[in-house]
Amino acid sequence: MAPVSTLRHTVVLGGGVAGLTAAVALTRAGRLVTLIERRAELGGKAGSYRPPGIFQWVDHCPHVLLGACTSQRWLYEQLGVGDLISWHDRLPLRAGDEAGELLAQPSLPPPFNLAQGLLGLPGLTPRDLATLAAAMTKISVARPPWPDDQTFAAWLGPLTTPTLDRGFWSLLLRSVLNASADEASARYGLLFFRHGLLHHRDAWHLGVPRCPLRTLHHVAPRAWLARHGGQVVLGQAGSVALGPSGFVVRAGAEEFVADEVVLALTPTQARRALDPALTARVGGALDVDLEAGSIVGAHLWFAEPVDLPPVTGLFDAELDWVFRHDGGRRLAVVASTADAWQGLSPAGQAERAWRTLRQHWPRLPAPVATAACREARATFVPRPGLEARRPGPVTGVPGLVLAGAWTATGWPATMEGAARSGLAAASALVGADLSVPDLPAQGVYRLTCRTSRR
Ligand SMILES: Cc1cc2nc3c(=O)[nH]c(=O)nc-3n(C[C@H](O)[C@H](O)[C@H](O)COP(=O)(O)OP(=O)(O)OC[C@H]3O[C@@H](n4cnc5c(N)ncnc54)[C@H](O)[C@@H]3O)c2cc1C
Incomplete structure (x- = not known):
């Protein structure tokens, strides 16, 4: 007879950075974790794709982190990919x-x-x-x-x-x-x-991944969870209802009975995933109105290596950052607050990016291939008054917790915010503080921290 597991079974819905972090933290805390992601790959907004006609994985949009992003760095350390980040001082x-x-x-x-x-x-x-x-x-x-x-x-x-x-x-x-x-x-x-x-x-210090994001957020966590007894279900949207002996989570033809559920989804996705009776009990937490901010990410390939620094920030430009990859044969660029790019085709976005680059490097040659995409709902706009409206992980349903960059972490919509939310959700289920400390205060701030503790 197969041994019966006595571990608590936790289903994490959503394989973005929030869900990944919750899954890793809960596995480390002794839970048996099933991670369900509706797309073919983990990573959510921080993932990669293969543009049509280009046989290379590139990121939907280049993502960077800061030295201050301690929870995200903790996740990378657990997954053994911390050395895939280049730090720029x-x-x-x-x-x-x-x-x-x-x-x-x-x-x-x-x-x-x-x-x-x-x-x-x-x-x-x-x-x-x-x-x-x-x-x-x-x-x-x-x-x-x-x-x-x-x-x-x-x-x-x-x-x-x-x-x-x-x-x-x-x-x-x-x-x-x-x-x-x-x-x-x-x-x-x-x-x-x-x-x-x-x-x-x-x-x-600016951390720039030296690999496609899918290595950090899909390949590594999938392998880590497999090694630690977890299960990953890809390509199936999960839905949650209450059954006689716990939560019933359906993903395609599969059905799981779970003691606990982490909804690492956006509010709209969470409402869709929950049985109406559960939505009513979760209450107003999912009703928070988040104003969406858009971002464009583009990649430009060149016939010959271009001589730019590994990373450059642009003042007074439509683009924010330019990253040199593949020995200078590819530039990856980001345009935040990209409402003005709405309606442009991917080729039009890449053309606009190249014209902006030419204003800063007039001798930059024309690219031989391009790829671009605009994410209309990339982040929430952190307007005054929003922080008080962001819900924490705990809901009105015992054992059902929320995670996601939009929840109340105090941080803006970033990978660090998502990682913090995953740790907060795991902490709420385990009943222990699993958060990762901030960098310690240094210099003058060390003195002011001491003073304010007294
Ligand atoms: C273009 C762009 C550029 C960005 N740049 C940066 C940056 O440089 N630095 C930074 O720190 N942050 C950046 N961000 C923000 C960062 O990517 C996000 O804040 C973070 O990845 C959000 O993670 P999440 O897990 O909260 O949500 P998501 O990534 O949205 O994850 C939710 C996941 O749930 C899945 N899902 C939905 N419904 C279901 C269901 N029913 N069942 C199962 N799965 C489901 C979705 O497919 C998705 O994978 C950027 C975002 C974008 C879009």
């Missing part, structure tokens, strides 16, 4: 064809380590620099809790200039929040500048 930047960079002074304590680096930013006049120094000082000394009832632009007040609006603030806020300073809550802007830039020497 020197960020080339461009304003038109003027080159500059953001570079820290490692011998100085945070936040002073970045002060000198501001002098290296391109395209700024002495007045812009003086205004930026005043703004960064205001950011550096702002005491939490940071206000969620006004935009970042309103919070900054006069401490900006038109050049900074179109350049420094726009590049950083668009890349992290997919929103402008006029749209984003001051709370999220300050969270980024403080925890993602200033709090610790490594916080702002």
